[in-house]
Amino acid sequence: MTDFNPANRFSFFSLMFCALTTYPVSAEFYDNNSDGQVESWPSPKFTFYSGDLIGSEDLWKEAFQEAAARWNDTATGFVITVVAESATGQCTSELTNTASFRDDVCGDEFGAGVLAVARNVYIPVLNEFVKSEIFFNRAQPFNVYDGDQKPFASDFRRVAIHELGHSMGLDHSAATDSIMYAFSNNTFIPKLEEVNFLRAVYGTRSYELTINIEGQGRVAIFPKVLGTGVVDNNIFYTSGYSNFLDCNQGPCITTIQEGLRLSLEAIPKSGESFISWDGTLTQSAELSLEALNTRRALTARFTASPITDTDNDGVDNSADADDDNDGVLDVNDAFPLDRLESVDTDSDGVGNNADNDDDNDNALDVNDAFPLDVSESVDTDSDGVGNNADNDDDNDNALDESDAFPLDASVQDFSSGTPIWLLKKAKDLQVEQQSK
Amino acid sequence: MKYLYFFILLFALPIQAATILRIGTAELVNKSEIVFEGKVIKTRSEMNKQGGIYTFVKFQVRDVIVGNKNVDEQLELRFTGGIVDDIAVDVGVRIPKDGESGVYFVERVRVGLINPLLGWDQGHFTIRNDGKVIAGNFQPVVDIKNRSYRSSPTFSQGVAEGIITRKQVTENDSSMTVEQFKISVKSLVND
Numbered sequence: 001m002t003d004f005n006p007a008n009r010f011s012f013f014s015l016m017f018c019a020l021t022t023y024p025v026s027a028e029f030y031d032n033n034s035d036g037q038v039e040s041w042p043s044p045k046f047t048f049y050s051g052d053l054i055g056s057e058d059l060w061k062e063a064f065q066e067a068a069a070r071w072n073d074t075a076t077g078f079v080i081t082v083v084a085e086s087a088t089g090q091c092t093s094e095l096t097n098t099a100s101f102r103d104d105v106c107g108d109e110f111g112a113g114v115l116a117v118a119r120n121v122y123i124p125v126l127n128e129f130v131k132s133e134i135f136f137n138r139a140q141p142f143n144v145y146d147g148d149q150k151p152f153a154s155d156f157r158r159v160a161i162h163e164l165g166h167s168m169g170l171d172h173s174a175a176t177d178s179i180m181y182a183f184s185n186n187t188f189i190p191k192l193e194e195v196n197f198l199r200a201v202y203g204t205r206s207y208e209l210t211i212n213i214e215g216q217g218r219v220a221i222f223p224k225v226l227g228t229g230v231v232d233n234n235i236f237y238t239s240g241y242s243n244f245l246d247c248n249q250g251p252c253i254t255t256i257q258e259g260l261r262l263s264l265e266a267i268p269k270s271g272e273s274f275i276s277w278d279g280t281l282t283q284s285a286e287l288s289l290e291a292l293n294t295r296r297a298l299t300a301r302f303t304a305s306p307i308t309d310t311d312n313d314g315v316d317n318s319a320d321a322d323d324d325n326d327g328v329l330d331v332n333d334a335f336p337l338d339r340l341e342s343v344d345t346d347s348d349g350v351g352n353n354a355d356n357d358d359d360n361d362n363a364l365d366v367n368d369a370f371p372l373d374v375s376e377s378v379d380t381d382s383d384g385v386g387n388n389a390d391n392d393d394d395n396d397n398a399l400d401e402s403d404a405f406p407l408d409a410s411v412q413d414f415s416s417g418t419p420i421w422l423l424k425k426a427k428d429l430q431v432e433q434q435s436k
Numbered sequence: 437m438k439y440l441y442f443f444i445l446l447f448a449l450p451i452q453a454a455t456i457l458r459i460g461t462a463e464l465v466n467k468s469e470i471v472f473e474g475k476v477i478k479t480r481s482e483m484n485k486q487g488g489i490y491t492f493v494k495f496q497v498r499d500v501i502v503g504n505k506n507v508d509e510q511l512e513l514r515f516t517g518g519i520v521d522d523i524a525v526d527v528g529v530r531i532p533k534d535g536e537s538g539v540y541f542v543e544r545v546r547v548g549l550i551n552p553l554l555g556w557d558q559g560h561f562t563i564r565n566d567g568k569v570i571a572g573n574f575q576p577v578v579d580i581k582n583r584s585y586r587s588s589p590t591f592s593q594g595v596a597e598g599i600i601t602r603k604q605v606t607e608n609d610s611s612m613t614v615e616q617f618k619i620s621v622k623s624l625v626n627d
Contacts, residue, residue, distance in 0.1 A: 108550045111543055113457035159455050
């Protein structure tokens with residue numbers, strides 16, 4: 001964890017900014033065409049039109065967009081914008097940057113095994129690029145996938161990342177785990193060497209972020225997502241970055257590189273609650289820096305949580321396992337804040353203590369032999385088995401179905417001539433009388 | 437705005453960088469229209485109407501290793517890129533330079549390809565003054581093994597699969613002479 005405060009502004013963001021002048025970049029990396037000059041774009045940005053990456057619905061366009069995002073995530077000064085629209089001007093003097101599937105490159109055939117070509121146009125006297133076009137060979141099989149290259153289909157996204165690197169002016173790298181190393185390892189994210197090249201040539205764009213804190217709490221800042229680039233002490237991290245900034249007392253002022261995708265989390269102290277962020281529309285305790293408005297200033301507001309101690313036992317409800325002190329733990333208590341209630345059998349919102357028909361079977365509890373059993377309410381012979389389940393309600397050893405008086409133990413009638421329906425009717429009549 | 441484009445085009449030069457699949461020595465030898473040892477005797481660059489610049493490289497052919505033996509003693513290949521007056525074009529591939537000696541694996545002699553050499557740098561070997569052969573990764577070739585395309589495609593780093601190179605070179609190293617190189621290449625020719 002890295003603490004920072006107004007007196008000490010050398011956070012890792014500051015370090016990566018200060019490191020601008022000391023990037024270790026091999027000389028050949030600057031010189032993408034071995035002509036002794038370093039060509040670069042006059043301003044650190046370009047827009048690519050990807051509308052002609054037609055096919056597989058929008059798979060190729062999305063993959064190209066993702067390829068651009070991989071570079072943008074490195075948070076160098078260079079920003080790639082991708083517009084999923086077609087543009088004219090391929091192989092002409094129009095200064096539009098396009099990515100497309102083609103059968104040729106401005107009339108020339110790709111040749112065997114050529115997957116893609118980045119064609120940059122530059123002005124030699126200025127060493128400035130003015131146009132870049134990426135041609136993907138339509139005759140080559142592509143797919144989009146993670147992991148090692150698969151037989152007979154190259155990963156389009158990796159090729160796109162690689163070619164966009166050329167478009168920005170990067171040469172092939174000798175580092176085997178580099179995206180600019182021309183072979184098929186499982187590399188999706190630019191390496192420090194490549195990032196440093198772009199930072200050295202195009203610089204970085206940064207802004208000051210001020211975090212204020214009202215109330216008792218702190219703000220932690222993390223890399224936003226796996227794969228997002230974070231530069232700490234001049235080392236470029238892409239994943240598994242566990243360090244974070246911690247603003248314990250505002251105002252905290254730090255320098256942040258434009259484009260870095262970070263997450264801020266407002267963490268209240270014990271007994272405090274997070275209320276809101278001032279300076280952004282997002283009010284969740286977790287906030288993406290992408291959601292910042294132009295103020296570049298945020299205030300995390302906390303407030304003291306009201307103390308709640310229902311049973312006045314001196315323990316706040318948030319820490320009390322039995323808030324109403326009724327002997328029933330809150331986790332088992334249907335009414336954890338009501339010491340008079342803890343059970344609601346029929347879930348009618350009225351606790352059993354106040355409910356005169358706990359099981360909601362229309363037999364009032366005072367008349368109900370089974371007040372908590374919605375399926376039973378009468379037990380004529382008091383044998384513990386409700387009449388609905390008992391086959392000899394009066395316990396006279398004559399089964400109810402053969403007993404003309406099933407609820408009267410003094411009368412046994414096994415006369416086979418008595419219709420069953422009449423026996424049942426007599427039973428129902430007796431039950432009704434007993435209920436009353 | 438059009439005038440601006442023309443103005444820019446006048447001083448603007450295309451360069452190219454490509455992603456190329458790595459090929460094997462079997463394909464390098466057998467898919468080349470011609471493989472020859474030669475020396476560059478002349479280069480000239482021209483700009484076409486679209487603003488593209490091509491360099492025409494004329495070779496003195498010393499030996500046809502693979503392919504049509506009846507090729508002229510002088511062979512001209514067209515590469516995309518070059519220098520015309522004060523304007524330079526770099527296509528991201530190495531254009532053979534004046535005076536350069538080498539072994540060239542030509543995908544197709546007639547014009548129409550961005551780079552006539554098969555696999556770009558993979559088909560471009562130079563011969564050092566001591567007669568040793570240097571591969572597209574600027575390292576001496578020490579051995580050639582018979583290799584085909586991998587089932588999983590890899591991208592070219594300038595050297596075909598099966599071309600064995602060595603970083604450190606000494607005077608009495610084991611790197612191949614051009615004659616040894618040519619013998620190995622011929623041994624890979626399919627009947």
